[in-house]
Amino acid sequence: MTDTYSIGDLGQRSGVNVETIRYYEKVDLLPAISRASNGYRRYDDTSLERLAFIRRGRELGFTIDEIRELIELAHHPERPCADADRMTRVHLDDIEGKIRDLQRMRRALRQVADCSSRTAEHCELLRALALPKGR
Structure with a gap:
């Protein structure tokens, strides 16, 4: 049973x-x-x-x-597993793109981490967020 x-x-x-x-x-x-x-x-x-x-x-x-x-x-x-291989490659490409994005985010956050300012007026993160993209 x-x-x-x-x-x-x-x-x-x-x-x-x-x-x-x-x-x-x-x-x-x-x-x-x-x-x-x-x-x-x-x-x-x-x-x-x-x-x-x-x-x-x-x-x-x-x-x-x-x-x-x-x-x-x-x-x-x-059946051949070509479709499974294709799906795997698509997901690998997607994951590798996400990893690149995360690494870029990590680099940006490391640049502003451990701000020595005592007030928000000179906060590194707030300054970085206020800058136009590409600067």
């Missing part, structure tokens, strides 16, 4: 909150599940595995539609 879980148990086991699980059902990422005689949802290990897949995909920044594509690909292992 297969173990089944309530939505609360599934959330606890997967680390995904209950409202998110309901959302994944609504957008058809998590397949329709059985209901007990009392009407409560009952999930099995397949649901838990699917939810873990979705969660890992979301943690890597994939959209709901991309995860849907990846699930489809996972169900057809004979």
